[in-house]
Amino acid sequence: MENKEKIIKPSLLILLLIAIIFSPFVIRNGGDGIAPKTIDDSSIGYYQSTTCNLSLIEVMLKNLNNKNKLYINNNDYVGIECFGKVTGLDKVNDTFFLSIGTNSTLSFIIQSSIWLILLFIFSKKREDKIKISSAPIFIVPFIFTFQVVAESRFYENSNIYFSDVISISNFYLLNYFIAYLLISILLKDIYESRNVNIIYLLPFLYLFNGTFLGMNLNIYLLFFSFFGIQSIFMKKTNKKFDVAYILFSGIWIINKNATLNFFDGDKLRGFINSSNSLYSTIFWIIVFYLVTTGIIFLISEIKEEIDIKKLKDSFLIAGTAITSVGIIGSMFPLVNFFNFIIFGQNKRGMKNLLSVDGNTWRGFAPSAEFIGEFYAICILFTFYYFLQYFKQIKVGDVLMVLFCAFGLYKTNNFAAILSLILFSLSLVIYNKYKFSLTRKNLILTIAVFLILFISLLQLGDYEANSSLLIEEGILHSELYLYSDNYINYLKKDKFFSERDFNSLLIDEGNDTRASTSLLLLVDLYTTDNNIPLLPNIVATISAISLLINRTELWGIFIAKYSPSLTEATFGYGPFQLSNYLFDHNVRLDVPGSKYGSLFLPHSSVLDSIIFFGFLGVIGFILYCVRNVYIGNYSRNIFSYLFLFLILNILKSDSMLYIPTFTMFVILFYKTFLDDRIKNSE
Amino acid sequence: MEKEIENNCGISPNNKELVDIASDPNFVFENDPSYNAITLFDLEGNVVNVNSWVECAHYVNGGWSNVSTVSIDGNRLIFFGLILCTLLYVGIKKIYLSYGK
Numbered sequence: 001m002e003n004k005e006k007i008i009k010p011s012l013l014i015l016l017l018i019a020i021i022f023s024p025f026v027i028r029n030g031g032d033g034i035a036p037k038t039i040d041d042s043s044i045g046y047y048q049s050t051t052c053n054l055s056l057i058e059v060m061l062k063n064l065n066n067k068n069k070l071y072i073n074n075n076d077y078v079g080i081e082c083f084g085k086v087t088g089l090d091k092v093n094d095t096f097f098l099s100i101g102t103n104s105t106l107s108f109i110i111q112s113s114i115w116l117i118l119l120f121i122f123s124k125k126r127e128d129k130i131k132i133s134s135a136p137i138f139i140v141p142f143i144f145t146f147q148v149v150a151e152s153r154f155y156e157n158s159n160i161y162f163s164d165v166i167s168i169s170n171f172y173l174l175n176y177f178i179a180y181l182l183i184s185i186l187l188k189d190i191y192e193s194r195n196v197n198i199i200y201l202l203p204f205l206y207l208f209n210g211t212f213l214g215m216n217l218n219i220y221l222l223f224f225s226f227f228g229i230q231s232i233f234m235k236k237t238n239k240k241f242d243v244a245y246i247l248f249s250g251i252w253i254i255n256k257n258a259t260l261n262f263f264d265g266d267k268l269r270g271f272i273n274s275s276n277s278l279y280s281t282i283f284w285i286i287v288f289y290l291v292t293t294g295i296i297f298l299i300s301e302i303k304e305e306i307d308i309k310k311l312k313d314s315f316l317i318a319g320t321a322i323t324s325v326g327i328i329g330s331m332f333p334l335v336n337f338f339n340f341i342i343f344g345q346n347k348r349g350m351k352n353l354l355s356v357d358g359n360t361w362r363g364f365a366p367s368a369e370f371i372g373e374f375y376a377i378c379i380l381f382t383f384y385y386f387l388q389y390f391k392q393i394k395v396g397d398v399l400m401v402l403f404c405a406f407g408l409y410k411t412n413n414f415a416a417i418l419s420l421i422l423f424s425l426s427l428v429i430y431n432k433y434k435f436s437l438t439r440k441n442l443i444l445t446i447a448v449f450l451i452l453f454i455s456l457l458q459l460g461d462y463e464a465n466s467s468l469l470i471e472e473g474i475l476h477s478e479l480y481l482y483s484d485n486y487i488n489y490l491k492k493d494k495f496f497s498e499r500d501f502n503s504l505l506i507d508e509g510n511d512t513r514a515s516t517s518l519l520l521l522v523d524l525y526t527t528d529n530n531i532p533l534l535p536n537i538v539a540t541i542s543a544i545s546l547l548i549n550r551t552e553l554w555g556i557f558i559a560k561y562s563p564s565l566t567e568a569t570f571g572y573g574p575f576q577l578s579n580y581l582f583d584h585n586v587r588l589d590v591p592g593s594k595y596g597s598l599f600l601p602h603s604s605v606l607d608s609i610i611f612f613g614f615l616g617v618i619g620f621i622l623y624c625v626r627n628v629y630i631g632n633y634s635r636n637i638f639s640y641l642f643l644f645l646i647l648n649i650l651k652s653d654s655m656l657y658i659p660t661f662t663m664f665v666i667l668f669y670k671t672f673l674d675d676r677i678k679n680s681e
Numbered sequence: 682m683e684k685e686i687e688n689n690c691g692i693s694p695n696n697k698e699l700v701d702i703a704s705d706p707n708f709v710f711e712n713d714p715s716y717n718a719i720t721l722f723d724l725e726g727n728v729v730n731v732n733s734w735v736e737c738a739h740y741v742n743g744g745w746s747n748v749s750t751v752s753i754d755g756n757r758l759i760f761f762g763l764i765l766c767t768l769l770y771v772g773i774k775k776i777y778l779s780y781g782k
Contacts, residue, residue, distance in 0.1 A: 044709050045708060051728045079755040080758065090730075101728070106759060109759070182766060182767050185771075189774070
C-alpha cells in the first residue's frame with residue numbers, strides 16, 4: 001500500500017508538472033477562423049498583424065517540415081492574454097525570429113511551481129519531525145517585493161503591468177508579494193516534511209539555473225534567504241562575521257554615490273545588481289548576507305554522513321544532463337525555447353553545435369568557463385570515487401564520464417583540463433604513498449611549486465613580459481584624445497619600447513584620464529624601492545597573466561577599474577558592478593564588433609575586490625591561510641575540491657553565477673567550519 | 682497624426698518619410714538595428730513588436746498605440762488566481778492534517 005503511494009504521488013505530480021509547463025503553449029481561443037501558416041517570407045506580415053491568437057505549439061505543428069531557419073524568442077513584456085501565443089515574426093538575415101508571449105509575472109508563478117514540485121519529488125520524506133520558525137514567511141515577501149521598487153529600471157522594461165507606486169491598489173506589486181508569501185509557505189512545509197540535502201542537490205544547481213524570465217531574480221536567492229532568516233531567528237549566525245558585515249554595510253551605504261547607470265545583467269541576470277541606487281544597494285547587501293548564512297544554515301543542519309556514491313551519481317547525472325540538453329537544445333529551436341523556461345537559464349543556450357570565440361562551445365550554460373569547471377569537478381570527483389571503490393565502477397558511470405568529458409572538451413577550458421590532470425595525478429600519488437599533509441609537507445609542496453613556477457616564468461622572455469599587463473591597460477585607456485584611435489595607439493606605442501610609462505602619463509595630461517588602478521600599477525612597477533631578490537609584484541602578475549592568457553582581459557580591468565581610496569578598501573558592495581562598468585571612460589582597443597560586449601574582469605578575485613575591496617579580500621585570504629597554518633582545516637575530498645575550485649576561479653568569473661557561489665560556500669564550510677562545529681558540539 | 686506617431690515612435694530618424702504600404706501582405710519591414718524595439722497594442726489587446734521607425738509609424742497610422750487598454754485585467758486575474766491558490770493550499774493542508782490526526 002505504502003509502495004503504491006510512493007509511485008502514484010510522484011507520478012501525479014509529474015503529470016501536473018507537464019500540464020503546468022506545456023498547457024499555456026497549447027491552449028488557444030478556438031472558433032476565430034485564424035489558422036497558422038507556414039513560416040516564410042510571405043507570412044511575416046500575417047504573423048505581425050495576427051498577434052496573441054495562435055499558440056506556439058499549433059504554429060510549430062504547422063511548420064514541422066519547414067526547412068527555414070527558425071529561432072523562438074521569449075517576449076516577457078506582453079500581457080497574460082498573449083501568454084504562449086505568437087506575438088510577432090521577424091526575419092534577420094536568413095533566420096526567422098518567432099516571438100512568443102511569456103509575461104514575466106505569470107512565468108514567475110509557473111517556474112516557481114515547476115521547481116518547488118521538483119524539490120518535493122527529489123527529496124525523501126523526513127524520518128524525524130522538525131519545526132522551524134514561521135517568521136521568514138512574512139519577511140521574505142517584504143524583502144523581495146522591495147527589489148521590484150529598488151531595481152525599477154530593470155523591471156519597467158520587462159513587464160507591461162509594471163508599476164512601482166506603493167499602494168494597496170497596485171496589483172503588480174501585490175501579485176509579487178502574494179507569490180513570495182505562497183512560495184515561503186511551501187518552502188517551510190517542504191523543509192519540515194522532506195529531507196532537503198543541499199549537498200546532493202548542489203550539482204543540479206548547474207542544470208536548474210533557477211533564473212526567472214524577465215526578472216533579475218533567482219529561485220535560489222529566495223530559497224537561501226528564507227533559511228538565512230531562519231538562521232538569524234535560531235541565533236546560528238557567526239557573530240564575528242555579523243559585526244564585520246555590518247561595518248562594511250555601513251560604509252557601502254554612507255559612501256554610496258548613486259547614479260542613473262543601468263546594467264541589464266546579461267548572462268549574470270538573477271545574481272547581480274542592475275541599478276546603482278541606494279535602495280538596490282541595500283537590497284543586495286541584505287540578500288548577500290541572507291544567502292550566505294542560509295547556505296551555511298542548510299549545510300550545518302545536515303546530520304547524516306555524506307554518501308560519496310550518491311554524490312558522485314548526482315555530479316554525473318547533472319553533468320550528463322547538461323551536455324545532453326545543450327546538444328538537443330542547439331538542434332531543435334522548440335527545445336531551446338523550453339530549456340530557457342524549465343531550467344531557468346540566465347542566457348539562452350547555443351543555437352548550434354559550432355564553436356565560437358576562442359573555439360569555445362558553452363552549450364546549455366551561460367559561460368563556457370563556468371561550465372567547464374563544473375565538468376572538471378564532476379570528472380575529478382568520479383576519479384576520486386574510482387580510486388576509493390575500484391570494484392564498484394559501472395558501465396553507466398563510464399558513459400556519463402564520457403558525456404562530461406565531451407562537454408569539457410567542447411568548452412575548451414584549458415585551465416580546467418590542465419588542473420584536472422594535475423589534481424588527478426596528485427590523487428593517485430596520495431592514494432599510493434598515503435602522503436600525509438602535515439604543515440611541514442605543505443610548506444615543502446608550496447616551496448617546490450614556487451620554484452617550478454618561477455623557473456617556468458624564466459623560460460619565456462620575463463623582461464619583455466613583465467610590462468605587458470600595464471601596456472594592455474594603457475592601450476584600453478582613454479588617454480590621448482585623437483578621434484582616430486590608430487593615432488592614439490601610435491602615441492602610446494612610442495613609450496612602450498623604453499617602458500617609460502611615467503612620461504606617457506604626464507604627456508598631454510594623460511594622468512588625469514587614467515584609472516586610479518593604472519596609476520597605482522605604474523607607480524609600483526617603476527618604483528626604486530624593490531625588495532632585493534624578490535621579483536616586482538606587477539611584473540610577476542604580468543608574466544603570469546600571459547601564461548594563463550589573461551593579459552588583455554586583465555588589462556581592460558585595469559583601464560576600467562578606477563575606485564577612490566575608500567572604494568578600493570571596502571568595495572562598492574555585493575554584486576555591484578555598475579561603477580566598474582560605467583564610471584570610468586575607456587576606449588577599448590578591441591574589434592568594432594566586440595566594442596559593445598560585456599567585459600567582465602575574468603577573475604573571481606578581481607570581482608571580489610570590486611564588491612568587497614582589498615580589505616574584504618585580504619581579510620578572507622588571511623583567515624584561510626591562518627587556519628591552514630594552525631592546521632584547523634579538514635583533510636578530505638571537499639578541501640581538495642575547494643583548492644581545485646579556487647585555482648580555477650582565479651582566472652574566471654564563475655563566482656558571479658549562483659551555482660559556483662553556492663559550491664564555494666559549501667566547500668569553504670566543509671574545509672574550515674565543519675570540524676570546528678562538530679568539535680564544539 | 683504626425684504628433685501621435687512622434688509620441689509613440691519617437692522622432693523620425695534622418696527625416697524618413699512614412700511610405701505608403703497600404704495593405705500589401707507581402708511587404709517586409711526592414712529591421713533598423715539602431716532603433717530600440719517598441720511594443721504596440723491595439724484596442725483588443727493584440728500586441729506587435731516593431732523594429733524600425735517606419736514599421737512603428739505604419740502601425741500607429743493603423744490605430745495602434747504603445748499604451749495598452751487591457752493590461753489592468755491581467756494583473757487582477759493573476760491577483761485573484763494567487764489568492765485562490767493560497768487559500769486552496771492552506772485549506773487542503775488543514776484538511777489533510779486533521780485527516781492524518
